[in-house]
Amino acid sequence: MKRCAALLLLTLAWCGVSLTLAPAASAHPLGNFTVNYSSGLVVEPAAVQVDEVVDRAEIPTLQAFPDAAPGKRPATAEAFERDQCQALADGARLSVAGTPARLRVVTARLSMLPGAAGLATSRLECTLRTGEDLRTVGAAIQYQAPPTAGRVGWHEVTARGNGVRLAASDVPAISPSQQLRVYPADLLSSPLDQRSAQLSVVAGTGVVTGDGGSAAPASGVLHGLDRLTTSYTALVSRTTLTPGFAVLAVLLSILLGGLHAFAPGHGKTLMAAYLVGREGTWRQAAVIGLSVTVTHTIGVLVLGAVLSAAVLAAPETVYPWLGLISGVLLAGVGVTLLRSPGRLLAGHEHPDGDHEPGGHGHGHGHGHGHGDGAGHEHAPEPDRADALVLAGADGTAREPERVGASVGVPPRPAPRTGRAAALGGALGTTRLVLVGLVGGLVPSPSALLVLLGGIALGRAWFGALLVLAYGIGMAAALVATGLLLVLARDRIEAWSARRAQLRATPSALAVVAGNLGRWLPRLTALLVIVVGLSLAVRSALTI
């Protein structure tokens, strides 16, 4: 009975899906009579390889093979592989530095896959290669996909470097359809119709600058930013280095870094949540911002060095791993936050594990937390008091008179009372640095481009300088954001404290704020775990 119901639900769900996604309910997502083409270019120092894939839906497969059946090799398969791959090799137009380069067939493979109504779809994979005597470095490469006899279908071209770098490319590096295996079902994307590629090749390794147009559905702002970065990179790599230009480039790098800080996906938004949930201080904001910058700059430099040295390491293979690591790290941070939610930065328990990164903050914390204000009668909700003190930690605490004995607010268990002393203490700083590390671990591709651009020009030092500037811009933007949040929070607290003072009894607002204050850190911890895990899963899926 139960199983029946489940089956019914499943059937309904399936019907629903096929109805909404494809009214003709086609097994082939692009329709039963499409023929779809993918050309994957791999540019090597002395040769170009083209991986051609032709995916035929049910009807064209039948037209090609009268005896077509899923999993069964047609009688004419061998001749078909040979002839069709040869036709693709002859039909494609490839030129390197203006000279036509002939492609020959290296491998040819036909497979018959199950389609709708018991019919088969077919997949032809041909590896085509030029001779091994090309010089691609410094050359412009033009590619025109083989003609397709006016057939309806998906057409994609991709290009990446292997042992060389593509300084410019008008196609994506990664196939948006996983080489015709998955077709995007997005209502806002049209079937791809990319039939040619223009590349320019330089020495270096595997990084591709192509934005590939329609493949990546970037949001408007982000897309604009990418374009900005691309043109900026082009500028840096083309112009001769004059002092004036160098200064301009550094300034632009700072600006780009600052803008990048607001791009989603690198845990910056998470940091903001962190600061709000954690009664952060000016100083903590600075610590996180700095650690993001340092990690990011080092990360870019290391990755850049690795990519320049290793032939086979392509960034698209490295990024998912970095993403996975940073996701797991983040989730770990979240878990520790959850386990000790009461102790903001776990200061008490490890009073001596401090000082490694310069022992931030001790002096201030001790100096104020309990020192002033004991004589005043009114107090805001106790948790908040410490933060207020810390906010004025430089000795000119702005609201010291409020801290201390409370009149109206009933004493609650205050697990955080000693916190101020520990704030910024050892483990706290470690955790902060860890969060920063997570934020900076995945190097921004644009920074990497900036660096590699410099390296490719034989100006590695300049590239490194630009990356540093980029990191500084990033840090400035992050710290500024953090500070703004702290400031805003202080204002709100000051306001609610004043309210409490006026009424001398806990207002509903104050109670709510108090509860919120207690739960916010836990919520934040959960948020951190969720974001971390989703980052890890997302990265793992692309490995």
Next chain:
Amino acid sequence: MNRARLLAGSLSAAGVAVVVVAVGALAGGGQTAAQPGTPTQASVQQVAPPGQVAGNADTAGAITALQQRLRQVPKDEGAWASLGFSYTQQARLTADPSYYGKADGAFARSLALKPQGNAAALTGQATLAAARHDFARALSLTQASDKLNAYGAANLGVMADALSELGRYPESFATLQRMVDLKPGVPSYTRISYSYELRGDLAGAKFALEQALDIAQNPADAAFALQYLGELAFNAGDLATARKHFADGLARDPGYVPLLAGRARVEAASGDTAAALRDWQDVTTRLPQPTYLIEYADLLSSLGRTAEATAQYAVVDATIGLFEAQGANVDLELALYDADNGRADAALASAAAEIGRRQSIQVEDAYAWALHSAGRDAEALTHARKAQKLGMKNALFDYHRGVIELALGMKAEARASLSSALRTNPYFSPLQAPRAKSALAGLGGPVTR
């Protein structure tokens, strides 16, 4: 051929009509048009389309602009409906069916955002229902849309198509009149032309198409009108004029498959077999639709190239199996095909199912032919006569009727019908036209009028 014409006709006419709505919906944000009473036609036209839509010349450009807009404003139900129409238009222009799925999704999104009073999205869904040959549903959707907005010319176009396919001709023609009064243009003129053709008024049909060609704004519209002009000439046996129109259309839109098919028919009819086979090969490679595959196979078969014809028929069979597995309605196509290939039971089952749903003259003819193949000629004759109730000059209808009359021993009537078929278009089918000729010879040759 009539089948192909009909199928392509309803689809393409809808496609052209649709852009007008897309532009209108964009201009009015989908709102103006939905308020009955307020907008006169003039006021709607005065609202300039907002940049994104560069007329119907640039469907791809309009699609890009709408996609961009919807990424930024995902809750713009008017833009979703417009995008759906643009996808439908693109499906017609490129023959890429994946656009129909996207169109369906876009209309559904528009309706989800605005479930009540969303006239444009209802018209969109009606267009897709008609494309799937679900004409009853298309009609009820257009009627619902018409209640919300009585000024939707494109909606009236789809409604007229659905009524015509359902065999409700007087209502269809009245709806068409409303449409052309509201919005004279390529979509209404081509439909008017077809309504004349259905009633046997070839001069009127030709005149309406020439008007459409005259006001065509872009190569695609012009190619569309020229394709119909070519078919009109071919169906009247005028090969030279048909050839001229098809060539003219192909010069403007080289990849337009219906034009290539038209050229292939003319070539086959004028004995240029090599060119005809080459063009049919091209057509069925580009767009392996059952109707084209059947025509190609019929030509191969008429040339005695049985093995090749068998291979094409095998593809047809598999395709029909595929369509059926997907729940598409292929009954009309299937009935004639089965009847022609000696599968009487299957033909009768399909045709009976279809005539239960709708009684257009095409369905009457298919049912008659299926009944004949099952040996039920007396019933067949009733329906063959019904197929001619509008007075359409259709060589295939005449031929079917003549063969049925011959089977009933009505020699004089058979002779008249077969004469009429060959007089209307001596090239109506590479397989059947020779059979009509030999049958007629056995009856004493063609009658002169």
